[in-house]
Amino acid sequence: MNTMPKPPRRDWTIIVLMLMLAALVIASFASLPLKWREFFTADAVRSTLELLAGFTPPETGLPFLTKTFWATLETLAMSGLGTLLAVIFGLAFSLPASGRFGAAPRAAMRAVLNVLRSIPELVWASIMLIAAGLGPLGGTLALAAHTAGVLGRLFADSLENAAPLPEQSLRTNGASATAAFFYATLPQTLPQMMSYTLYRWENNIRAAAILGVVGAGGLGQMLKYHLSLFQMPLAATVILAMLLLVALVDGISFALRRVLTR
Amino acid sequence: MLELRQLSKSYNGRPVLDRLTWNFKAGEFVAIMGDSGVGKSTLLNLIAGLDTPDATPGESPIIVDGSPMSGLDDDAATKLRRARMGFIFQAFHVLPHLTLLQNVALPLLLNGMPTARAAEMLDAVGLAGREHDFPHQISGGQMQRVAIARALVHRPALVLADEPTGNLDPDTADAILTLLQREIKATGACAIMVTHSQLAAQKTDKILHLSKTGLKETTTSIRLRNN
Numbered sequence: 213m214n215t216m217p218k219p220p221r222r223d224w225t226i227i228v229l230m231l232m233l234a235a236l237v238i239a240s241f242a243s244l245p246l247k248w249r250e251f252f253t254a255d256a257v258r259s260t261l262e263l264l265a266g267f268t269p270p271e272t273g274l275p276f277l278t279k280t281f282w283a284t285l286e287t288l289a290m291s292g293l294g295t296l297l298a299v300i301f302g303l304a305f306s307l308p309a310s311g312r313f314g315a316a317p318r319a320a321m322r323a324v325l326n327v328l329r330s331i332p333e334l335v336w337a338s339i340m341l342i343a344a345g346l347g348p349l350g351g352t353l354a355l356a357a358h359t360a361g362v363l364g365r366l367f368a369d370s371l372e373n374a375a376p377l378p379e380q381s382l383r384t385n386g387a388s389a390t391a392a393f394f395y396a397t398l399p400q401t402l403p404q405m406m407s408y409t410l411y412r413w414e415n416n417i418r419a420a421a422i423l424g425v426v427g428a429g430g431l432g433q434m435l436k437y438h439l440s441l442f443q444m445p446l447a448a449t450v451i452l453a454m455l456l457l458v459a460l461v462d463g464i465s466f467a468l469r470r471v472l473t474r
Numbered sequence: 475m476l477e478l479r480q481l482s483k484s485y486n487g488r489p490v491l492d493r494l495t496w497n498f499k500a501g502e503f504v505a506i507m508g509d510s511g512v513g514k515s516t517l518l519n520l521i522a523g524l525d526t527p528d529a530t531p532g533e534s535p536i537i538v539d540g541s542p543m544s545g546l547d548d549d550a551a552t553k554l555r556r557a558r559m560g561f562i563f564q565a566f567h568v569l570p571h572l573t574l575l576q577n578v579a580l581p582l583l584l585n586g587m588p589t590a591r592a593a594e595m596l597d598a599v600g601l602a603g604r605e606h607d608f609p610h611q612i613s614g615g616q617m618q619r620v621a622i623a624r625a626l627v628h629r630p631a632l633v634l635a636d637e638p639t640g641n642l643d644p645d646t647a648d649a650i651l652t653l654l655q656r657e658i659k660a661t662g663a664c665a666i667m668v669t670h671s672q673l674a675a676q677k678t679d680k681i682l683h684l685s686k687t688g689l690k691e692t693t694t695s696i697r698l699r700n701n
Contacts, residue, residue: 377565377567378567378569381563382580383552384522384555385555385556385559385560385561385581386552386553386554386556386581387552387556387584395572395580399571399572
């Protein structure tokens with residue numbers, strides 16, 4: 213006669229962990245002074261609608277549109293150049309971080325990359341603005357510093373995960389270490405690296421728009437300026453330009469990544 | 475062509491190869507057989523300069539085409555392999571992102587030689603017209619043909635093959651070995667093939683058996699006896 217196997221023993225660890233997680237969520241809400249009722253009072257709703265109404269209609273005068281266009285280009289240039297610098301430094305950092313020069317350089321470079329990417333773009337921008345002054349250069353350097361940390365780590369992981377046999381085979385055939393890397397390992401990882409780069413470029417477009425708020429030029433700086441003067445129609449035009457730019461870059465990046473991963 | 479003089483290798487004090495001595499001649503196709511773990515692949519690695527033999531007083535235990543392998547630093551050993559040796563592996567090791575022509579041309583590029591011969595070699599191994607195909611578009615047998623073309627394209631003095639037919643069916647293996655035999659004779663290289671297959675070994679000029687007591691010629695191959 214067949215006997216049914218015994219059911220597995222109940223694992224209490226997961227239940228205890230879930231209960232602890234629930235307790236943490238409840239404690240978080242209880243400790244924050246969230247005044248939910250005040251969000252939905254008639255006064256709150258009225259002032260929100262007044263604020264939103266102030267944004268319409270957006271400013272469409274040619275001089276302002278021209279100014280917004282140049283700021284859009286500045287934001288695009290900041291994100292593009294910041295990403296390009298990040299790719300160059302990220303690739304250079306990824307070589308030691310992938311363990312190609314031994315365990316000690318790997319650990320040291322990974323620590324550097326952790327620091328670079330742990331500091332948010334806004335904090336980097338505040339530091340860079342002190343060093344480079346107000347304007348797009350500081351913003352570009354801030355984007356480059358944070359993104360180099362992110363891309364350096366992602367590139368290093370890609371290099372570590374690449375199949376080692378092609379490079380070993382080329383080394384056996386008498387290729388120098390550099391030639392073997394460029395002919396065997398880099399081409400394997402290049403589509404993935406390109407995909408990571410495009411994704412980070414998308415993020416940097418959004419970040420570049422925000423960085424202007426701390427004085428790093430572009431659309432963000434315009435937005436901060438007009439909001440602080442309560443020129444809501446002008447601010448609305450800037451916000452629309454930001455939305456269009458992000459949508460455009462997202463679309464291009466998505467299409468390119470699809471081609472690369474096909 | 476290749477001289478082994480009292481070649482020894484041990485790992486953690488455990489001897490793997492013990493005072494091997496043999497003289498391989500140019501134009502000779504030799505099979506090395508032996509039990510698993512006896513040191514066949516170690517021997518190939520030592521000949522290729524990918525591993526270092528135990529230190530021996532006096533002359534180098536490995537001499538390739540008149541050049542002693544001992545004392546060469548990594549850079550010099552790499553240059554010697556690039557110019558004078560060709561390799562064929564069981565798993566083909568063809569680069570997937572390069573076309574067949576680019577794969578075959580690679581040793582020529584690395585040696586700074588004109589690449590025109592790559593197309594000739596692809597033609598010689600029966601892959602004319604497939605120059606611009608990628609490795610994923612061809613069969614395992616065809617990939618090993620590409621590997622043979624790549625190993626011989628720069629006219630190396632020494633070809634080292636590690637189980638080149640291990641991943642192929644018997645008919646394809648036979649065709650590949652016939653091709654290898656023909657191309658080795660055409661280029662005048664010395665070829666050493668490590669194999670477990672008696673059928674593959676029968677295609678060579680000489681079969682050597684590697685054991686703890688050293689290298690010993692066991693059987694002159696059927697092909698040679700028939701000749």
